[in-house]
Amino acid sequence: MNIEQTIEEHINQIREYYHHLHANPEISFQEQKTAAYIYTQLSAMGMEVHQLPQNAIIGVLPGNSHKKSVGLRAELDALPITEATGMPFASKNAGVMHACGHDLHMTIALGLALILSKKDRSQIGDIVFVFQHAEEKIPGGAGDVLKSSFFQSHKPNVMLALHSFPDLKAGEIGLRGGSYMASGDEIDIIINGPGGHAALPHKTIDTVLVASHVIVGLQQICSRFIPTHIPAVLTFGNIEANSVMNIIPKRVKIEGTFRIMNEEWRSKSLQQIKKLAKGIAESAGAQCTGEIRNGYPSIFNNPEITRQATDALKEIFAAKHIHELPLRMTTDDFGYYAQTIPSLYFRLGVAKTNGECAGLHTPEFMPEFSAVSTGIQSLYTIINKLTE
Helix, strand or coil: CCHHHHHHHCHHHHHHHHHHHHHCCCECCCCHHHHHHHHHHHHHCCCEEEECCCCCEEEEECCCCCCCCEEEEEECCEECCCCCCCCCCCCCCCCCECCCCHHHHHHHHHHHHHHHHCCCCCCCCCEEEEEECCCCCCCCCHHHHHHCHHHHHCCCCEEEEEEEEEEEECCCEEECCEEEECEEEEEEEEEECCCEECCCHHHCCCHHHHHHHHHHHCCHHHHHHCCCCCCEEEEEEEEECCCCCCEECCEEEEEEEEEECCHHHHHHHHHHHHHHHHHHHHHCCCEEEEEEECCCCCEEECHHHHHHHHHHHHHHCCHHHEEECCCECCCCCCHHHHHHCCEEEEEEEEECCCCCCCCCCCCCCCCCCCHHHHHHHHHHHHHHHHCC
16 A cells, blocks of 8 residues: 555545644543544444543554554643644634644544555554543543553554654654653652741741752752663752741742653652651751652653664655654653553654744644654554564
């Protein structure tokens, strides 16, 4: 099958998918209408379709049972952002926008499903299409999918996902074998003291100063505690004192995020963060409490699958369009799939030919529609390579 020509034959329907999904975004755990739309489209293709209570849709397109089965994850949810693209198919839902490319990912998955549903599939195994809810919000939707009996009864041999990448132009692909993306945990630390007058600090405990020492002291987690060859980041992005210039508050809250590429050291580091923060605060006479909300695990791309995919893509795209990605400290709950299934998470260029593209999670983000064709071609090629 000439996949490029076949995509062009169905491009009007694929564009219709995209315009509908972009115009009707829903935030995490509220994707009911999006899920209903996906369910209807997959059912019309003759798939066995199952919906989870949390909104995820799983469709199974049967192939050759003697071949490897492949799963494809696409995300349903959008972000609480007011769109500013000015497009005629812009979001109809106030304050909600597909600013991370999830609409593009769903469109690519639907386009691939549409094409495969009309073609001979004797040379490939079953394809499990996972349209997953709540990627954008901890605890994420991947865990719900993995725990579902339907997914477990159709568990694929390989799991794939692609993600929009404004750093690359439409028509370009980025891959990296091994560790690629970090885990991500949310940290709240609360410093408590008696409070008092700012001019009389000797009569109280300066909770703001203690919080400052905690922030500075915790930087040794990455620089002195974690082995130097393991990428890690600890950043505190918010401090809440809710006070004024001449009052030492009773309570200061600091909020941060911890990212790392190693699951063993992730656990050790989180324990050390608790221990160190408490010790610093108590040494100054303050009390320290807090909460760590475990986020997504790191993403590890199976090296052999990555190699096979890279080789296959170079056969249909010019080598200059295939890039090796650097390590990235952002997160994605696709890491849950990668923990249990040999997986590949790769990047799809979405910038214009001159490289211009607004960033992910911004009101102006608008990927080049031509990236849809590249995405479908890429997945089709990788699936055929992995199941040959």
